[in-house]
Amino acid sequence: MQTVGFENHDHTVCVGVGMKAAEDVCAAQGLRLTKGRRRVLEILLQEHRAMGAYDILGMLSDEGFASQPPVVYRALDFLVANGFAHKIQKLNAYIACAHPGDSHTPVFLICRACETVAETAAPLQSTLGEAAEKIGFKIETTIVEAEGMCPRCRETETAV
Amino acid sequence: MQTVGFENHDHTVCVGVGMKAAEDVCAAQGLRLTKGRRRVLEILLQEHRAMGAYDILGMLSDEGFASQPPVVYRALDFLVANGFAHKIQKLNAYIACAHPGDSHTPVFLICRACETVAETAAPLQSTLGEAAEKIGFKIETTIVEAEGMCPRCRETETAV
């Protein structure tokens, strides 16, 4: 599992891999990757950045989809529930999963200057789970979001 | 540093300790713990739970404070910026810091059934920081929120 987000890369591959992974998982689990859900995932993969729900909604309605919020929130709920996308709580934004197919606890690195988001992972699940279990808390999902400065913004940084 | 949130405890002590810590930090750093800021922190300490901004605003306006959103958001901004309170992103809610005075990266354990929040800590700062640094990302702040079931709700749980 590698960190995705700051390096350059062949982007059509990202989209292809992401869509394929979603299709496979849906086929295997009997989930329906309907037109709207598919298109939202494509948008997130193509843009490769955290997008607000209303940004996506704007693109959808430009393309002839209905233009009401539930259209996009329903699609996002589906994608997030099934691990094809994640919500970045800090930004109230959504991003395609960079490690589709794998079961994982994502760690997001969020640049405070440009808001670029990279998805990586850290082996904290067990550490945290054990600590929580000691006080009787059963962890089911974990959100980890780290804010700071990405490599590019650090280069061009003037003041701290 | 201990986990705070699920066990029973003498609550007047929490409030006293929290207010004292805030007063000390403000005195030391030349910050102004004004009437509204003080009252919001008191409310958060007394309630000892994650509260929505508008919940707090309702209490403030009942007490004669102005009743516009900026009143409470400004106070919360101050408290969060100075470490006296934290924002729980997952809940869009705010909670008094359980470890005031210490510099720390809090870890929140959030019960999905009752929404009780406990603040604890995990030694993941260094692990995560090193991993990020390898790709040139400089972490400044980290949000960790774990959702699951608290001890009390696990006892009374019927279905999973």
Place this chain on the structure above:
DNA sequence: ATCGAAGCGTTATATTATATCAAGTCATCC
């Protein structure tokens, strides 16, 4: 073909948060 579950279109509304500008407060300097 019928049935039930899941999905979608649509209207309306709820919830959370910020922009802006004028006025007040406080410490400091002279």
Place this chain on the structure above:
DNA sequence: GGATGACTTGATATAATATAACGCTTCGAT
């Protein structure tokens, strides 16, 4: 003591994010 400037507050308005509810359609299984 008055001028200064930084910070704080009051107040109006609006932005941004998200959900409720209801009826219709589509899909897949029997």
